[in-house]
Amino acid sequence: MRARWALVALGALLAAWPWLAPRYFVFLASLILVNAVVALGLNLLSGYTNQLSFGHAGFLAIGAYTAALLTLHAPAVPVVATLAAAGALTAVVGLAFGVPCLRLSGLYLAMATLAFGFVITEAILNLDGLTRGADGLRVPVARLGGWALATDTARYYLVAGVTVLLVAAAANLARTRTGRALLAIRESEIAAQASGVPVARYKTIAFGVSAFYTGVAGGLFAFIVGFLSPDAFDVFMSVDFVVMIIVGGLGSVPGSIVGAAVVTVLHDSLAGFQNYRPLIFGVILVACMLFMPGGIAGFGARLARR
Amino acid sequence: MRSLMSSLVAVLILGASSPATAQQGVTEREIVLGCSNSFSGPLAFTGEQATKFGVDLYLKVVNDAGGIHGRRVRTVYYDDGYKPQDAVANTRKLVEQDRIFAVIAPQGTPPVVATLEYLEENRVPLLFPFQGSPVTRGRKYVFSGMTLYDRQAKMMIDYLAGQRKYRTFGVLYQDDEYGKAFLTAFEKDLGRHNLKLAAAESVKRGASDVSAQIAKLQAARPQVTFLVLTPGPGAQALKERQKIGWTDTVMVSSGPLTDERYLALAADAAEGVEGLSLWPDPLTSDLPGVKAYRAAMQKYFGKNEPNRYSLSGYFAAMLFTEGARRAGKTLTRESLVTALEGIKGWDSGILPPITIGPDHETQRQGFWVRVEKGRFKQLTDWLTSD
């Protein structure tokens, strides 16, 4: 009962935010929601099927550039279709990558994703006839019907709408057969296989869905940020996403959102202390693994049990 | 739950309570300036020098003397690591959250050019960026901070092909707007002398290994090889050509590269290297402005060595102060722009007299140098680029 009231309050805050907050914080809220979608996608892969990825910035880049280029060359396409296309293309790349990687175990897979993330940004950099390479690409304004999403507020509502949909889908996943299979794989891959769960198929699905989520987030990211360059989608951005799900809690939907919020706000408020930022993030990671391995979600669950 | 609500409310109140001033970034007591610059990555050294030991150095002198019309000047800097996407994000934060009056002395062609549209839309002045892409010429709110690249190229080619009579040229350039602007300008200026480039090799921004490119350039045997790079790969290029024993070419550095910085990195491989220097020698020049700069550096940052990067930042702050003083007590972005446009024949004590016209170019100068015993020796007087 309390949970339902909390959700309603949260929803109201979400809807009213642009009227309450100054312009920059509206942008920041959009960024938090976009990162939450990426964290959800990453959690699907890493939290559920234990395939840790250090290359998700690459997926984000594919989604971002796809959305930007589509809007640039085919402005008549409505923004929702553009986002879906960004997600779909990223999912295809994710599957193309995920399938051969099925037989790689944890450590090798992690390093392979790191390599993959780099190869993606290099490809974007080298396709400079299309992407403008190292000089960067200005993202045109998104259009919903005849209406141009030219303000931070308009873009915020687009982001919020898409995010709510994707979060609901992820939350419902746990109740479906796919969700149960993923949970089983997370607990023990061998046991799941022995119980008849087609592990390879579900790991592949996880890869694809994770990439889809991140691709859609990439499209949203492009619209709210307004300018893209491949060198920003580096391994440190991928590490930021990993920090989000570790801090939030592996395999937890609310954890992904909380983790994304914490990391995004911390990242922004430490902008004046950029020399200390990686130090703080590194210490947070170490402390989290040593003292709070379930992340904030795990901590919250323990509190709730008392 | 209750504490969560109250902290949220606190955030909203704090965030929404920014005072509505007549002009953003200017209050009774202070002016706020800022920029996105490099404090990490390939231009970390130049970025730190230009801002913290350049702009801030001059502003310390100004603030200690009472400020500009009684207003102290404060600066805010964020690191973009030479990445255009981060530069745009930082600049937005500066304008919308830190509420700066103007952007001063950001660095790097791709990052600065990426922010042009946003700054124009929001009518924020972009003052004296440490880059020279011709794209920034003639924009209402933009004033250049360096001799623009097409002028630099013209001076370099006219001197080398015209005066020194070299015929074959090669170029090692950074593969982005910085390098390509020079490449286009070189080709155009060589065409005026009825010459063509013998070879051109590119280096990715952020990369430091140039061994393959140097090998390929050597195969084309140019008499002059231009280096349009940042200090790291620039020094690597000199070290690499020493390693392979390629002695029969003159290495020439572009304006932004010409500073003792990359000489220090290249050590003895820099002997005999030439270049276009955009600034007087910060260590030995006895122009009055440069001497004042050295004195200020000694007083406030005694351990920091003078160099052309901090000198350029110092000069940027000096030019801003001159414009703001002329604009008077009612300082707005418009009044600053008008004041700067009115600067004619102004002697800074550092550069030849400055006249700012409708193209908003503040600098058109450069002179030739050659490295002898680890230091630049001046070979010519100020060259003309008109």
Added chain:
Amino acid sequence: MTTAALVHVIVSGLATGSVYALMALSLVIIYNATRTLNFAQGEMLMISTFVAWSVQQAFALPLLVTLPVAVLAAAAVALVFERLVIRRAIGATHWDVLIITLGLSLALRAVAGLAWSHDEFPFPSFFPSRPIALGPVRVAPVSLGIIGASLALMLALAALFRWTRLGRAMRAVSQNQRAARLMGISVERVYSLAWVLAAVVGAIAGVLVAPVIFLSSKMGLIVINGFTAAVLGGFGSMPGAVLGGMLLGVLENLAPLYLPSGIRYSVPFIVLIAILLVRPAGLLGRVEPRKV
């Protein structure tokens, strides 16, 4: 491309390759003993090289001093970190340790930036810079020096593992931890020693390579080349690490000559992906059956 130029490029490649080989060896040493990957290996190398440089500059000591100072600094960092942090996580899964070392690498990089700034610094070379002429071929003395020093270190390591008690203990732990413990070997001590040994190897690699690539806080990224080298040779195999390193170094130097110059930085990643997809066991490794 003349033969002389080609030889020069290959020798340069073998030199960077030797450094990759040392990096790969240090990763493999820790992995074999503890079954974890140390993400922070590169940053530890970077910090110890910086410390050595600072000491040498501050006290105007002869250049040779940088080597033992780097080694000591590396050993100290490794010991402190292993005891304070890794030891606590000894019951944790390998994921957790991986993430912990990731956090350490972020923190070390930031500390280096705070202590020395993110700028790049010239590191004086042990070897003269004028190229040596061997017939028509020109070779840089620094390349030969790096190859020679690395080979000497590799031989020393081989001797350590084969002929000393410590080496045998480490090999025992890497083969079967429980059996080793039953035989009276202190697994905890072997863990610590593996970390220290790996850090020492890394420190020497750092001092050797710093004159070539400049000293800077991003030197730690060399761990990616080291990992690729180890996988290429067969992860877990020490001769494989050496072979993989040399091969990777040469490939990195040859590729930009015949392909667009920008490909150099993609080479380790392309090689890594290719090997993992085609033959994950690497050139010299054996495919390990998964134990259920």
